[in-house]
Amino acid sequence: MRGRGGRALTRRRSGRAAMAAGLALCATLALAGCQGDDGGTGAGGPASGAVSPSAQAPEPAAPSGAPAPSAPKATPTATLSKPVQAPKATATPAGKPKSPAPGASCDHKMPISPDEIAVHRYTPEGGFHSLIVRHGNWGCGTPDSDGAPFEEVGVETFLPIADGAAITAVTPIVESTENQKITLQQLIDWLVAHPNQGLVFRYHLGAKGAIDKLDQVFTP
Structure with missing residues (x-):
């Protein structure tokens, strides 16, 4: 009697453990399905702790007292140049004989000088x-x-x-x-x-x- 009673008790305990494991598995599957339907915490969505780019903090604005940057002023590139004056002609002293300038009347042979x-x-x-x-x-x-x-x-x-x-x-x-x-x-x-x-x-x-x-x- 004791042998049969011990075996029956063992079978009842094994059945309870299997039932508990099955319930735990069902609960896990149900939880995973709910999280996937709620938007994005499943395998295909981003992690729950990630922050989307649109949710990042905005860049700090410039202080209200700082002057706004102004565009550089255009400087004129063209400058007026002074007019170039022609060199003053120097007069040859009167009565001073001087040889002709080089190349003068070179298109033909000059005649014999008379004086x-x-x-x-x-x-x-x-x-x-x-x-x-x-x-x-x-x-x-x-x-x-x-x-x-x-x-x-x-x-x-x-x-x-x-x-x-x-x-x-x-x-x-x-x-x-x-x-x-x-x-x-x-x-x-x-x-x-x-x-x-x-x-x-x-x-x-x-x-x-x-x-x-x-x-x-x-x-x-």
């Missing part, structure tokens, strides 16, 4: 003062030169010069680029010490056929 000569030497032959000269014309200077060259033509000739001729000279006879008065003797002394230099002079013949005016042409 300019290249002076080479001095001679007292014939009993009077004479200059040994050659005539010529002005050629075409290069763009970087200060003056056109005097190109001599023909053979050397003699030109007598009067004792009282009015003579002016510049460098290298005198240390000046402005014509300075010299005597005939000063010119003779320089020509004797520096023969065949070919310095260019503008001359004028007097009534007796001798030079009465002689001005050296400045050629840099």
